[in-house]
Amino acid sequence: MPEDSRPSTEEPRLTTSRPARRRTRHPRHIIAATPLALAGLLALLVSGNSLRPFERITTIDGKMASKSDYFKDPEVQRLLLKHGIRVDIHRLGSRGIATQSLRGMDVVFPSGQPAAKLIMQRQQRSVRTARPFVTPLVLGTFRDYAKTLEAAGVARPQRAAGGGETLYYDLDMKKFLNLIEGRKTWNGIDFAEHSNRSNAGRVLVRTSSVCESNAAGTYLSILAFVENDNQAPGTERDRHKPAGSGGGAASDPVLDVAQQVKPLINLQGMAADEQADSYFSDEGESIAPVSLIYEHQFLKHQVDHQKKRGKQDSRRVLLYPSPHALTEPELISLGEQGDRLTELMESDAALRRRAIELGFRVRFSGEDGTSEQLNAYLREHEVQVPTPNPDQTKADAPDLDALERIINYVGSCPPAGQGDDEDDEGDE
Template identity: 90%
Template sequence: MAAMPLALAGLLALLVSGNTLRPFERVTTIDGKMASKSDYFKDPEVQRLLLKHGIRVDIHRLGSRGIATQSLRGMDVVFPSGQPAARLIMRQQQRSVRTARPFVTPLVLGTFRDYAKTLVAAGVARPQRAPGGGETLYYDLDMKNFLKLIEDQKTWNGIDFDEHTDRSNAGRVLVRTSSVCESNSAGTYLSILAFVKNGNQAPGTERGRHRRAGVGGPAADPVLDVAEQVKPLINLQGMASDEQADSYFSDEGESIAPVSLIYEHQFLKHQVDHQKKRGKQDSRRVLLYPSPHALTEPELISLGERGDRLTDLMESDAALRRRAIELGFRVRFSGEDGTSEQLNAYLREHDVQVPTPNPDQTKVDAPDLNALERIINHVGSCPPAGRDDGE
């Protein structure tokens, strides 16, 4: 009999915490191929909130473009990290699909303070003002001038890194990226490079200025012309996986790569966690916001009735949206609360500096889907799509 009160107490605790379901309620397992934003569904609090609705998500991790080009057989949902892969997937569906775009996050470059200061001294970066005049966490990066450093094969010591620190780095100024054949982040970064190299317009949108291959020769292909220009900029240092943030935030992150391609939400969550654990911001790691900038829009795409349940819930559940803010995302709201305001309020509550918009609000116009695919395939020498689902 003594065990009965203990069992009852345990059940009450589960009920209060929300970690149990109503009697006889079934748990539906939803299988999904997901890219880097799978970190949202891996979050224990998100898993708890979904379980309250009788949903468990089984994640099959893959890069965004890999999701779009491989078989989706047996999947209930897919969650590519950006619109190019999402459009590829929806174009292949034989039915109208339900989707949800619950949040957005800018593409950014994660670096370390000494390297950011070096870029400021080189005239390619500008620090954002920090409250109280302290050390800032954020810098705005002029991509046109930054790419010139890469094209000119400048080294970090060549732009006086060793003058700003007691260390030395004779390595090339480069950005560590994931594979353009697999990931949304690398594909989006490729779009930035192509936009900048094409005079701040998307390749394939030129009119009346196609160059000639020779006198009387056929017109050059403007898309492949830009692809050829950006190929060396992104192929110099790339990864086969999409796990840039793990390397950047590791203890050896600076020795792995001075500059890494990541998403803003990953950095903001890291800073909030660092503040909670240590009572201060991680002032060693800082962000470079590219100008022009690119905003990534992950899209949850349902492939069937079970997937519909999840997309509907992501659109309607306030607790899931709130958790997305806590994970550093800019959540879509209608009415008075804009995409960034609630995130900014959350950062202030946790004593983390709020990033400020760059006065230069030039946004990258991505190439159309066909042009982007051609650029990616040219730059990455990507293998042919491996679909086996009869589509």
Template identity: 80%
Template structure:
């Protein structure tokens, strides 16, 4: 066949193949990228502080019956500090005297707010126990400025001197003169309150206390009253001064009979007085309330931080003679030993106690105030001045105090306690 007659050759079609596309990288969402630096910083902080593995460590729960100083162990920063040592404290709140008289079965520690209850607890133990007295705090009367000024004008209280021209937050109270106002049934208006306030108060001059049957604060206040009424000596330690009425023939019960009207008139309550005093309605609840110094100082520091000023409406009355309360943490077992050791040796816990208004013990002293004073100055809170009259109201011995408390409070049998 001629070449020109051949059909044209057709080239086979070529299939075009595409090179597989490289897999696309998945991009992290922007919010994840933004959070990464914070997460890394948090991890580094945990590593540096030694807390990175904390969730995997064993945490020991320590059960304790505690009175008003349980507030220390409720503090969030204290809880964090204890967790660093693998300890969590479970609080069973009860009054100091209730702790001393009720069963402590199942408890690792007891933490009464003062020495009388602590001594009762120690006497009940069948073994040598560890204990710690990490800080002290004076018993005080919380009131409001116009009431304190009224007492000062009546010659019953004296304002502490301050520099800089600001109003004082602190007054020294003569307990003998103050008790005379109560005994003579004086009213606030009767001693000049209306002259210093836009309001009126025809109510009696009284102090609102917690129950003497339950509370260390009320028991300590009772000791002050008994000390004053017994000629500045603890009942039962010396013969009654000449000229005093004989009464029952029992010097201890004679003093108890004199003191009972002063306490019963004051409306004993089972609740914590500081909660009422620092509430918005505190002045309406009671013009004068029994509290501890550390509660007032912690309130002033917190008020300064929130409002950039002191709470000048509330002021303190320091009774003279004075009473210093010594809370005691008592171990009831091996786990309790760990906690008492920490309370005595851990510098961070001691510093936090100062920040909460306590006078922390140093070098075996009864109480060191300079560290607390320095902290108050740094936070622009007025520092209280020691009263020149340093008379201390010595408490009666345990037996005498128990008899006075039972007589004044008509207390129920041991085994039923409340809070404070």
């Protein structure tokens, strides 16, 4: 075969391919967490808290009584942090706040007006104050005891919507005190007929310490008012009574009343909020059949019970005393830092709303009354709304001097720690 007719063969070619690009692998848990992190960042941006760790937080020191539970509330603390404020609470009874040193404090928050007046009398400058809410003084009891008082003609049930079991009773204090003064026992007024148990104990109200607590001092005012023929002791009328007209040789009408009311309460060495803790505990009925508490504590308990269990706590009920007493906590500023907090408490709508959710009757300056928004909140959470007693007699408190004398006599209180006033002046 001729050379030029042979098939030609090509040199084999070596082909190379580019190495595959290695993909970066991320751990699955990082991929899964990314949307959550983005959602969290978005929430912070929307709420305005994204820069909170970098902002300066002002700590405000305050001596507070039972209404310190408002500032202990996590939601209130969150709302205050949005304004760069944290409140450091030094817990003390209202009267203790009024009589002890206030050195180093920015604010004080006694639970009622008598203590607030004592505090303001000690200040060397005009102070800024706020009264953000009010709450009635009430007696917490249990249904069998309330039914016993109803059968005795001492308590009257408020009507519940739909005709169900009521949470609230109106209590005639004059008739109730007659039971206490007569040393009646629960069995003696037929408690066993309304319960499968018996109780040979005396009919008494368990209170917190009158030497420390606003609640106990306010209750003393009710007792003194009733025992003094619906007149606050120490008034002009008392000063013109003949010597010994209060029931003895004593010529001091205030001391006469103090002697009358001392046997009417069962004093305990605890603060008002601790009293409520005992009442709402599982052993509350064994501790005391009737306890002195504030309305807001009961209402919050009922809302929480409804949220957790889908029903009201029908075992516990309230007695609204008549004559009644409304306590007015007052936030008192002692300096510039305190001014920030008092101003905020008056102006911030979210803080007012949270007070309603905690059971307080919040002060409003518009068309809404103190109770309307609270009532709406209770209805929203299917909790019975208390109705005003037709008898709206209010127990007038004695003047400060008379009340202090009654408290000291009934509680055998130690001397007030007023010797620290000079220390306070340097901080005001």
